[in-house]
Every structure is written in structure tokens, then in C-alpha cells.
Amino acid sequence: MDWSDLPIFLAVARNGQLAKAAQALEIDATTAGRRLRRLEKSLGERLFEQGPDGQTLTPAGERLLTHAREMERAAAAMRHPEQGGPVRGTVRVSVSEGFGTWFVSRHLGTLADAHPGLSVDLVASSGFLSPSRRETDIAVLLARPRRGPLITRKLADYGLRLYASRDYLANSPPLDTAGDLRQHRLIGYVPDILYAPELRYLDEIPGAHEPQLRSSSINAQFRMATYGAGVAVLPCFIGDSSSALARVLPDIVLRRSFWLVTHEETRHFAQVEAFVEWLTALAARHRGELEG
Incomplete structure (x- = not known):
């Protein structure tokens, strides 16, 4: 050989x-x-x-x-490579659709500027690739994995709130208490194809009923809410980004966490370490935005 x-x-x-x-x-x-x-x-x-x-x-x-x-x-x-040398290669990162679209992708240019030789495959979808099966180098998950040859740590907490468009609220019944939700159309996930139990947001909101408008995509739910279709639970880093949306029932706040996961055999690869260091610092700087 x-x-x-x-x-x-x-x-x-x-x-x-x-x-x-x-x-x-x-x-x-x-x-x-x-x-x-x-x-x-x-x-x-x-x-x-x-x-x-x-x-x-x-x-x-x-x-x-x-x-x-x-x-x-x-x-x-x-080889004892020189500290601070250029990072080269490709790193594949699996993230949820919302986090990848609305947060990670918005800042990726800064990583590319810092490491011109690093290529990033950002897999942002409804579902996750598995670090255990080596489908991805890094995953940002909604729950801490219970098994596998993995290195896991909490990346950040994030908040979720109820949002509706200002036009919708102006032309709908009052929405001052959780009980008023019965008079409003809700937007949510398709229950039988949830890819993570942490997405069962409406189960935690008093007065919430089954959503009439459902999608497996958080981006589609955001669009429905923006165009005045009803009331949706959205991560604050998504909902607060639109001037067309307003927070409703501000006392209701849901909390979730992002978990940063790498494989124990690849976590010290230069391209993996570079991305992990960048994303960890980014999440810390934008803690207020994530927590809402």
C-alpha cells in the first residue's frame, strides 16, 4: 500500500x-x-x-x-505545526433550519474572511445529520445526545415568543390574555412529522389550541405570520428581525437550548476547531438577541 x-x-x-x-x-x-x-x-x-x-x-x-x-x-x-497557521479544508455543519437561515448564515462571511482557505458546508434543514455516523463534522442540536462517541457542550439558550403581524392584530379580536387565543388562528408545526420533541411549543402555552395552519418549515411559519395568516411561536432571533411582526402576550416566553456536538475523533481537526471557536464566540456576543 x-x-x-x-x-x-x-x-x-x-x-x-x-x-x-x-x-x-x-x-x-x-x-x-x-x-x-x-x-x-x-x-x-x-x-x-x-x-x-x-x-x-x-x-x-x-x-x-x-x-x-x-x-x-x-x-x-x-509535525508540530506552527501556531496560528492557515486553516484549510472543508467542514460540514448541520443546524436547524431556523438557526442556520436566520443566525449562522448571516455571520458566515466573517468566518470566511478570517480563514480564506476554509470551506463550509452549512446543512440547514428540518432534521439533523449525525456526528456519530460521521454524516457531519459538527451539529447544533436542540437536545443533548445521550450516547455515541461525541463531545457535547451547550452553545446557547434561546427564547421563543408569540408573534403576529401588526395588520393581523389591527383587524382581529383583542389578544390580551392567553384565553383570547381561542379566538385566533394559530400557526405551528405538523404534529406527526416533528423532527424533535422540543418543537412542541404550543403544548406549553395555556389556552393554545391545535394550529389551523401547519408546516414542517419554520421559515414557512414565519412567512405565514408575516403575511397576516395568524399567530405563531417563533424564536426571538427570527420574530424580532421583522418590523412587520409584533410580540403578543409578552409574559409568555419559552426557553430552549442549542447544543454543540462534535465527534471525539475529529474535534481537534483544525477546520473543526476553527468553526467551533468562531460559533461559540458568535453566540456569546449575540446572547441577548438569541434569548430575546
Whole structure:
């Protein structure tokens, strides 16, 4: 086996696509593919399966990945890289749709300015990729994971409130107490496809009834509320961003937390550490915005 082929293998495992791995290593994709096939031939096993979205590790690939990472860490320790050197490579980050759209993406340019050699794959969706299964390098979750080879810490607390458009409130019955919610149309999640139990906001609000307008997307709920469709529970960093929305029933505040999760084997990679350090500092600076 040619040991120089292992960085190709590691890059494909992390990026999930041969082309992205080649780009991260600044080599030609054809060359990367040829060297990966050479590595598979020397080991006598297939390391990846080709799927519609790229390359997926086989069981043999998973076994090699464990050893290759150990070798990479040992090599890094022997090199004693210069402190403060440039960060290169790609980091994949899985976040909730709202946090990714309304908070993280708004500030990502500052990270790119600080680390021109760092590429970020921001996966902001209704659902999360799993650090345990190495689907992502970093995840920001709504609950602390209970198991897995993970390093977890609280990133930030955040607040949620009830919001409605000013036009809606001007043309609707009074909304002065929780009991008044019975006279208003509510906006919320689709109950049977919630991807996290922490999203059951309306269960915690006295007087709240089943929402008439429902969506799996917090962005769609925000739009419905903005256009005057009804009353919605929104994170404060989303609801307070729109001058068209007003807080209603200000005494009702829900609290949730974001948890920052990395895999124990990759948490010391330079690109992972750079993103974690940046996001932690960002959340601390914007604590008031997040908590509402």
C-alpha cells in the first residue's frame, strides 16, 4: 500500500464526494480517483460505494477510516505545526433550519474572511445529520445526545415568543390574555412529522389550541405570520428581525437550548476547531438577541 494515498481516502470520507475531496486537496479529480482505486486494489477491498449523492463508506472503508485517522493525528503531532497557521479544508455543519437561515448564515462571511482557505458546508434543514455516523463534522442540536462517541457542550439558550403581524392584530379580536387565543388562528408545526420533541411549543402555552395552519418549515411559519395568516411561536432571533411582526402576550416566553456536538475523533481537526471557536464566540456576543 502506498501511504500517500491515505489523504485521498480521508478527504473522500469527509467530503462524501470525490470532486469535493479533490478540490479540498487541490488536485485533479481524475488523479484522486485513480489513486483511490490503487488503494482499494492494494487492500483487496472496496472502500466506497457509489450512490446518487456521492461516495459512501463500505464496512471495509469504515475500518480503514479509524486507522487512517489515528495515523493522521500521530503525523500531526510529530509535525508540530506552527501556531496560528492557515486553516484549510472543508467542514460540514448541520443546524436547524431556523438557526442556520436566520443566525449562522448571516455571520458566515466573517468566518470566511478570517480563514480564506476554509470551506463550509452549512446543512440547514428540518432534521439533523449525525456526528456519530460521521454524516457531519459538527451539529447544533436542540437536545443533548445521550450516547455515541461525541463531545457535547451547550452553545446557547434561546427564547421563543408569540408573534403576529401588526395588520393581523389591527383587524382581529383583542389578544390580551392567553384565553383570547381561542379566538385566533394559530400557526405551528405538523404534529406527526416533528423532527424533535422540543418543537412542541404550543403544548406549553395555556389556552393554545391545535394550529389551523401547519408546516414542517419554520421559515414557512414565519412567512405565514408575516403575511397576516395568524399567530405563531417563533424564536426571538427570527420574530424580532421583522418590523412587520409584533410580540403578543409578552409574559409568555419559552426557553430552549442549542447544543454543540462534535465527534471525539475529529474535534481537534483544525477546520473543526476553527468553526467551533468562531460559533461559540458568535453566540456569546449575540446572547441577548438569541434569548430575546
